[in-house]
Amino acid sequence: MLNFLPAPLVGLIASLLLALNALFWVPVLLLFSCVKLLLPIKAVRLLIDPLLLHIAETWIAGNSGWMRLTQRTSWDVQGVEGLNYRSWYLVNCNHQSWVDILVLQHLFNRRIPLLKFFLKQQLIWVPVMGLAWWALEFPFMRRHSEEFLKKHPEMRGKDQATTRKACEKFALIPTSVMNFLEGTRFTPAKHQRQQSPYKHLLKPKVGGMALALNAMGDKFQAILDVTIVYPDGAPAFWQFLTGKLKRVIVRVRSLPIPQHLVQGDYAGDPAVREAYQQWAQQMWADKDAQIEALISRSNQRVGPP
Numbered sequence: 001m002l003n004f005l006p007a008p009l010v011g012l013i014a015s016l017l018l019a020l021n022a023l024f025w026v027p028v029l030l031l032f033s034c035v036k037l038l039l040p041i042k043a044v045r046l047l048i049d050p051l052l053l054h055i056a057e058t059w060i061a062g063n064s065g066w067m068r069l070t071q072r073t074s075w076d077v078q079g080v081e082g083l084n085y086r087s088w089y090l091v092n093c094n095h096q097s098w099v100d101i102l103v104l105q106h107l108f109n110r111r112i113p114l115l116k117f118f119l120k121q122q123l124i125w126v127p128v129m130g131l132a133w134w135a136l137e138f139p140f141m142r143r144h145s146e147e148f149l150k151k152h153p154e155m156r157g158k159d160q161a162t163t164r165k166a167c168e169k170f171a172l173i174p175t176s177v178m179n180f181l182e183g184t185r186f187t188p189a190k191h192q193r194q195q196s197p198y199k200h201l202l203k204p205k206v207g208g209m210a211l212a213l214n215a216m217g218d219k220f221q222a223i224l225d226v227t228i229v230y231p232d233g234a235p236a237f238w239q240f241l242t243g244k245l246k247r248v249i250v251r252v253r254s255l256p257i258p259q260h261l262v263q264g265d266y267a268g269d270p271a272v273r274e275a276y277q278q279w280a281q282q283m284w285a286d287k288d289a290q291i292e293a294l295i296s297r298s299n300q301r302v303g304p305p
Contacts, residue, residue: 003072003243010070010240016123017066018241025059026132033135042172049173053114053305055138060109062190067106073245079252082120085175088219090212090257091115093226094287095180096234103228104178105247112224113174118163120206139166167215176224177212181205181280186234198288200295204280206273210266217262221257225283227290231298255283 002010029052036048056211067073083089087153089112093104104115121140124130142165158300170177184190196203213220229249239245257281265274 001068001072007242007244011238012067014213014241014243017070018063021059021062021066022128022132024129025055026135029055029135045172052136053173057110057116060105064106064109065101067110069104071243071245074247076249077107077252078245078250078255080107080111080250083108083224084221085110085112088113088170088174088216089176089222089224090209090216090220091093091176091226092181092209092283093178093223094186094228094291095182095184095229096184096186096228096241096295097237097239099240099245100180100228102240104226104249107250109174113176115171115176115178116166117131117178118166137169139163163211164215167212171216173220177216179212180208181209181284183208198210198284200291201284201288204284206276206280207266207275209280210261210276211271213262214264214266217259218255218258222232225253225255225256225287226285227251227294229291229294229298231295237253247298249298251290251294 003012005013014132032048032052032055036044059067090103091108091112093100101117108115116136117133118137118139118141124134124140126133139164145240167177171303177237181204183205184202186202227250229251231244231247231249236243261272261276261279264275266276
């Protein structure tokens, strides 16, 4: 509705609405999280956790509201029908921009349980949002380089322990565990540095997904494999705020849980690791081909999106 305004003004309005929405809901989240912290018993958790999720979903709905107000985006979405809000999902997606997170939240809000992301430890210090992620019990991971782990082998299992502990909490109420299999945002420089065999994707990193499947495989209804394509190029966050995201293509497919892998010891069994890698590489090859087809089809369209 406001897209007729100059782009910098649209960006300013969107930024203000984004900030006000967060500043309103984060204190509410913190209030109820502190109650849960002071009364660390299961009965209180089972009472407070659904309330926290409802608050977060209302917050996301507010973000969707200002997105509709400030953006004129064409959404081409398939595969979100028939999802179960009362179940557990492992959600996997390609990663190109911080905008991906708003796209995913916008599409899945109240269709499936709240998306829970595994975050870098440093993100807990992000003003306002770090507190919100803490209140919603998003797991914070300390990711160390291989060189650091060689010097400090005692740290090698810390992230696995964090993942398992988080998954134990996720198992109490319906949750969607979000995983970017690439581990970082796609850029041409990273693609070249990795010598990735895929045209549109970085190499998949399977460890986090394997741990989540091992810890919660009996809970997950399915893996939701999400593909996001920006036909006009992946937007920077400011470009998105200023209303320059004209087209988004999203495809969602529901994949069965690989039961032959769920009970395997990914960390300790090389054969299991190899099986996981082959499974992920096939999924990634299919996704790469899908992205290529979607881009090609989009480029053949005539007229404005």
